[in-house]
Amino acid sequence: MDVFLQQVINGLSLGGIYALIALGYTMVYGIIELINFAHGDVYTLGTFFSLAVLTLLGVSGEVHGPALIGIVVLTIAVAMLLCGLTGVIIERLAYRRLRNAPRLAPLITAIGMSFILENIMQYWRGPSPIGFPQVVPNPTFHLGPVEIGAKQLLVIVLAVVMMIVLQLFIFNTKLGKAMRATAQDRDAAQLMGININTTIALTFLIGSALAGAAGFVSGVYYGSTWFFNGFAAGLKAFTAAVLGGIGNLAGAMLGGFLIGLIESLTTQFISDQWSNVVVFSVLVLVLIFRPSGLLGESLPNKV
Amino acid sequence: MCFRFLAVVLTVVLAACSSPSTSTSTTASSAPAADASAAPAAAPAGDASGDTIKIGVDLPVSGADASIGIPTQNGAVLAIEEANKNGFAGGKFKLQAALLDDAVQGKHDPAAGAQNVKTFIADSDVLGMIGPFNSNVAKSEIPLTNDAGLVQISPSNTSDGLTVGDAAKALRSSHPDVNAYFRVCTNDSNQGGALAQFARKLKYGKAFIIDDNETYGKGLADSFEAHFTKLGGTALGHEHITANQQDFKALLTKIKSLNPDLIFFGGTTSTGGGLIRRQMGDVGLAKVGYMGGDGISDPEFLSTAGSLADGSYFSVAAPDATRLASAKTFVSAYTARFKSPIGGYSASAYSATEVLIAAIAKAIAADGGKVPTRAEVLANVAATKDFASPIGQIGFDKNGDILSPALTLQEVKAGKVVTVDVITLKS
Numbered sequence: 001m002d003v004f005l006q007q008v009i010n011g012l013s014l015g016g017i018y019a020l021i022a023l024g025y026t027m028v029y030g031i032i033e034l035i036n037f038a039h040g041d042v043y044t045l046g047t048f049f050s051l052a053v054l055t056l057l058g059v060s061g062e063v064h065g066p067a068l069i070g071i072v073v074l075t076i077a078v079a080m081l082l083c084g085l086t087g088v089i090i091e092r093l094a095y096r097r098l099r100n101a102p103r104l105a106p107l108i109t110a111i112g113m114s115f116i117l118e119n120i121m122q123y124w125r126g127p128s129p130i131g132f133p134q135v136v137p138n139p140t141f142h143l144g145p146v147e148i149g150a151k152q153l154l155v156i157v158l159a160v161v162m163m164i165v166l167q168l169f170i171f172n173t174k175l176g177k178a179m180r181a182t183a184q185d186r187d188a189a190q191l192m193g194i195n196i197n198t199t200i201a202l203t204f205l206i207g208s209a210l211a212g213a214a215g216f217v218s219g220v221y222y223g224s225t226w227f228f229n230g231f232a233a234g235l236k237a238f239t240a241a242v243l244g245g246i247g248n249l250a251g252a253m254l255g256g257f258l259i260g261l262i263e264s265l266t267t268q269f270i271s272d273q274w275s276n277v278v279v280f281s282v283l284v285l286v287l288i289f290r291p292s293g294l295l296g297e298s299l300p301n302k303v
Numbered sequence: 304m305c306f307r308f309l310a311v312v313l314t315v316v317l318a319a320c321s322s323p324s325t326s327t328s329t330t331a332s333s334a335p336a337a338d339a340s341a342a343p344a345a346a347p348a349g350d351a352s353g354d355t356i357k358i359g360v361d362l363p364v365s366g367a368d369a370s371i372g373i374p375t376q377n378g379a380v381l382a383i384e385e386a387n388k389n390g391f392a393g394g395k396f397k398l399q400a401a402l403l404d405d406a407v408q409g410k411h412d413p414a415a416g417a418q419n420v421k422t423f424i425a426d427s428d429v430l431g432m433i434g435p436f437n438s439n440v441a442k443s444e445i446p447l448t449n450d451a452g453l454v455q456i457s458p459s460n461t462s463d464g465l466t467v468g469d470a471a472k473a474l475r476s477s478h479p480d481v482n483a484y485f486r487v488c489t490n491d492s493n494q495g496g497a498l499a500q501f502a503r504k505l506k507y508g509k510a511f512i513i514d515d516n517e518t519y520g521k522g523l524a525d526s527f528e529a530h531f532t533k534l535g536g537t538a539l540g541h542e543h544i545t546a547n548q549q550d551f552k553a554l555l556t557k558i559k560s561l562n563p564d565l566i567f568f569g570g571t572t573s574t575g576g577g578l579i580r581r582q583m584g585d586v587g588l589a590k591v592g593y594m595g596g597d598g599i600s601d602p603e604f605l606s607t608a609g610s611l612a613d614g615s616y617f618s619v620a621a622p623d624a625t626r627l628a629s630a631k632t633f634v635s636a637y638t639a640r641f642k643s644p645i646g647g648y649s650a651s652a653y654s655a656t657e658v659l660i661a662a663i664a665k666a667i668a669a670d671g672g673k674v675p676t677r678a679e680v681l682a683n684v685a686a687t688k689d690f691a692s693p694i695g696q697i698g699f700d701k702n703g704d705i706l707s708p709a710l711t712l713q714e715v716k717a718g719k720v721v722t723v724d725v726i727t728l729k730s
Contacts, residue, residue, distance in 0.1 A: 003560045010552045118408075127366040127409040129577070131606050138585065149585060222549060223581055224607050226367070228408050232547035264553035272554045273516060273543040 002145040007264045013152035015260020016159035017221070020214035021237035022244070022252035023166065024087075024207030030247035031183045031203045032099065034106050038090055038113035040234015041121070042083050042208045046215020047132065047225040048121055049079040054133055062137045071135060079216045080209035086117075087208025088201050096197070114230075121227035129226040132219035151221050158217055162210055163253045169206075170249070179203060183247075236279075243283050245296020254294060258282075356674070357401045358383060358659060359423035359432035359453075361416055361444070362652075364402075366409020367573030371601035372436055374646025375458055376402060379433045381633075381640055382656035391660065392667045396674075398660065401429060405440055410573050416440035417447060424451040430680045431455070431659045433652060437571070438462030438519035441484070445474040448483045454681040456659055457486040458651035461494055461597065461620045462522045466702040482703050483681055487655045487694065488620040488648075489708030491519070493728055494596055495526025497710050498567075498618055501724070502527075503534045505616070507565035507592055510536055511558045513579065515570030516543040523596045524569025531567075539563050544575055551579050555586045566591060571598035577607025584611045592616070600647050600713060600720070612715045616723075622694050622709035623722045624650035630693035647711075654692035658684060695727075 021043050028036040053075045054060075063071055094109040136154060140147045170176035181189040182199045190196050218233070219225055240259045244251025259279055266275040286294060360379045363372040383398045391398055401423065405416040416435050423429045424447065431454040435441050441460045448455040464470030465484065475482065502510065510531055514524035521543070528538045539561045542554060558566065566583065568576050576599035583589060593615040600617045608615065624630035630650050637645050637653075662683035666675030688698040698706040712724045 003556065006556050007553055010556055014550050014552070122409075127406075128369060128603060129367055129607055131609060134609075140587075147587070151585070222578065223609060224578065226409065229549070231408075232549065263550075264556075267553035268557045271542055272548075273545055275553075276545055 003268065004265075005146040007268045008261065009146055009148050009152060011261035011264035012257055013155045013221070013260070014263060015240075015257035016155040017214055017218050017233070017256075018237045018240045018259055019159045019253045019256025020162060020210055020217070021233060022240040022256045023163065023249060024211045025238050025241040026244070026246055026249060026252040027203050027207040029241070031179060031200055032095070033103070034095060035110065035238065036090075036095075036204075036207075037107070037110035037234070038094075038117055039207070039211060040230030040237065041114050041117035042086055042090075042230070043211040043215050043218070043233060043237075044121060044225065044227065044230035045086060045117060046079045046083045046212035047219040047229065048125060048215070048227075049082045049212065050075050050216040050219050051125075051130065051132060051225070053078045054135065059135055060133045061135075063135055064137060068136065075135075076213055076216050079212040081212075083212025083215065084205040084209035087204040087211075090208075091201055091204040096200075118227055118230075125227065127227060129224050132223050132225055134220075134223060136220050155217050155221055158213065159253070159256070162213060163249060166206070166210075167249055175199075175202060239279065239283055243286055243293055245290075245293025248293070248295045251293055251295035258294075354396050355399050355428055356396050356430055356663060357399045357426060357428040358656065359401045359403070359419075359426075359429045359434070361403050361405050361419045361423070361432060361434035361440075362436045363406035363411040363440075364404045365406045367603055368406050368409075368411050368436070368571070370572075370603040371646055371648065372404075372406070374641075374643070375436060375648040375652045377637065377641050378458070378645070378649035378652030379656040381637055382653045382660060384640070385636070386657075386660045392664050393672075395672060396667065398663075399428075401426065405435055405437075411435070411437040411440055411571075413440050413443035417443040420444045420447045420453075420455075424448075424453055429453070430663055430675065430677055431684070433458065433656050433659065435460065436648070437517075438465060438522070439517050441465050442474065442518055445484045446477065449475045449481060450477040452478070452481065452483060452677050452681060454659065454662070454677065454684045455484050456655040456684065457484070457488075458655045459488050459597065459620065459648045460486050460519075461488055461491045462518045463490045463492050463526075464518070464522070466490070466704050471702065481681075482685070482701070485655075485658075485684060485699050485703040485705075487651050487658070487692075487697060487705050489710055489728060490704065491522040491596070492526045493708060494618055494620050494710060495523050495528075496530040497712065497726055497728075498594060498596065498616075499527050499530030499534055499536070501616065501618075501712050502531060502565060502567070502592075502594055503536060505592070507594075508536055509539055509561075509563045510565040510567050510594075511539045511561060511563040512541040512567045512569070513554070514541070514543055514568070515574035515576075516545070517570065517574060519596075519598060520568075520570035520574065522569070523598075524567065527567055527569065527596075544570075546574070548575060549578060551575065551582045552586055555579070555582055555588060559586055559588055564591060566593050568593070568595040568599065570595070572601055572604040572607060574598075577604045580604070580608040580611050580615060590614075596620075597647065605715065605718065605720070610718075612718060615715045617713055619647040619711040619713065620708070621648055621651045621711065622725050622727075623711040623713075624693060626722060626725060627693065627695070629691070629695060633693040650693045654694045654697060657692055658687055658690055658697055661690065662687065 024039050094113050098106040138149050178194045178199045240255035241252045244255030263275040266278040362376045383400045403419040407415045438460045514520040595617045597620045600619050605612045665683045666679040690697040709727045
C-alpha cells in the first residue's frame, strides 16, 4: 500500500508537467482547431530561458530563504514572458496567414516550426544534455507512510494553481469571454466587434507562457535538459489533451494526471517497458467509447 | 475527428522520426589535414582516382554521444595524419579521412550509420572504414560491408552477436564465407563477466538490473545478470526502459521497495544512464551502488549525474591507455594535437586505424605500387597477427574478434574517474 501511494505521488508529479504542457495544446486547438506541434519545443525553450536567467543571476546551486522565492518567481516570470512572446511570434509567422487554408497546411507549418525551434536550441546550447542548477532544495515531507519531495510538490501545486487561474480568467473576464466567443464561432464573434487576431494571439501568449512555466519546473525537477526534450514530452502532453477531450481545459489537466498515474502504476505493477503500451491502449479504449475524450462534450466551455 | 487527426499526426511524426538523415561532420578540432592534391574525382567507378586513398570513419560525433565519439574520431584522424607525415607507401599516396556522423537528433542511429556506409561503398577511393561506435549501428552496417567486401574495424562494439553465433551468420548472409567486420575490443560476455566479478569483489550481493533494450545494453545486462547470479549474487529483477524516457522515479521507487545494494545499468549515457543515477538521489537511493558498462564511461555521465556520480562503477572495453607503456607516445602526440585528454576509446580507434593503414600499405607493396582492391586490403586485415599497437598486440581470430582483449574497471571518486584495475583476457 505504501508503495502504491508513493507511486501515486510520482505519477501526479509526472502528470503535472504533462498537464501544464497539455493546457497549451488544448487552448490552441480549442480556438483555431490546430495542433500546434511547436508547442513541445516551446516547453523546452522554457527550460533554456530559465537556465539563461539563472546564469545571468549567477545562481548555480541551492538557494534558501526569501531569496529562493524571489529567484523562482523571477525566473518563472521571465521564462513565461519570453515563451509567451515566442508563441505569439510563431502564430503571426506560421499560422495566421494559413487560418483559412486547408487543415493540413498549418499542421505542416507547425511541424516545420518545431524543427526550426529544435535547431535554434541546438545551435544555441549545443546538442548535448545540459545540467540545470539545483535551485530548489529538496527536503522530503512525510505524509504518513509516503514521502513527497519539495520539487514534486512544486510541480503538482503549480499545475493545479495555473489551471484554476486559467479557468477563472476564461470564465470571469471580458477577454476570456472573447476567447470563448471566438472558439464558438469566429465569424459571429468578429461581427460582434471582437478583434479575432488579438484574441488568438492572446491564446497563444497564455498557452506558450504555461509551457514556459512547465519548462522551468521540468528543469528543476529533472536537473538536466537538452534541445530534443520537447519531442517526447510534447507527444505525451498532446495525448493527454486528446484523452481528456481536446479543447477542454479541465480535460487537459485530467488527461495529464491520468497519463502520469498510468505510467507510474504500470511501472510498479507490470513493467516499465509496458508503460507506453498501456497509456496508448487506454487512449484507444477511451476514444472508442467516448470519441471526444473524457470531458470533451461540453462544447460551450471549449476554449 | 480526433481519430483522423491523431492518425495524420502520428503518421507525420513517425515519418519524421525514421527518416535516415545523414550529416557530414568535420569539426574544426578534428578536420584532417587539407589535401590540396585531391582533385575532384572524375574517374570512372571501380577505379580509385589519382593518388588519394580514403579511410571512412563513421562515429556519433554530435549530441549526447559526442563526448565519447569525438575523442574516438580524433584517434583515427591522428593515425591518418601521422601516416601521411611519415610518408605513407613511399609518399606515393595520400591518405584522407572521410568523416561521417551517425548521430541523428543527438543520438547514435542505425539508419544513419547504414546510410553513411553506403556513402563509403559508393566512393571507390574508400578502401576501408573505422567504426561504428555502437553495436546496434554495427548491426545495420555489417550486412552492407559484407556485401561490398569493404573491410570495417570497430574500436568499441561489444555486442556478442556481431561476430559469433547465428546472429552473426545472419548479418553475413550475402557472403557467408567472407568476414569483413573486425573489432579491437572485447565482447559483452567478457565485459559482463568482468563487471560481475568486480561487483562481487566490492561485496555487492543484491542487484537490480535495468537496460535500455538496445543491442548493446540488453546484451551486456543479460551477461552481467548471468555471471552475477553464478557468482552467488542475487538478481532482484530486470527491467527494460523505453526510448526517450526521462522520468525514472516510478521505476526507482519500485526498485527501492526491493532493497537492493546495487543497481546495474546496461546502456549508454544518452539512453538514460546519467538520468537514472541522478534520480536515484530523488527517491532516496543515493547510497546504493551504481554500475554500468563502457556505455556510461564518458564525461557526459559525470555532468548528467552531477554530485551523485560518486560511487558509480563502470568498465571500458579497452585497456586504460594512460597506464600503458606502449601508449605513451600516442598519449603525448594526442594531447599535443588536440589539446585535450584522450577519451576511453581514442587509443583503440588509433590502433584500429593503424591496423587498417598497415594492411593498405602491404597491399600497395604487393601490387607493385598500384592502388589495391578492397579484397586485398580485407585479406591483409584478416591476416593481422601480433601487430604492435598502443593498446597492445593486435591479432584477429576467424570471426573478427581480437585475440587478447583487455578491460579497464573504473570508479568515480570525488567527481573524478579513477582506474581500479586493468584485466587482460586470454581467449
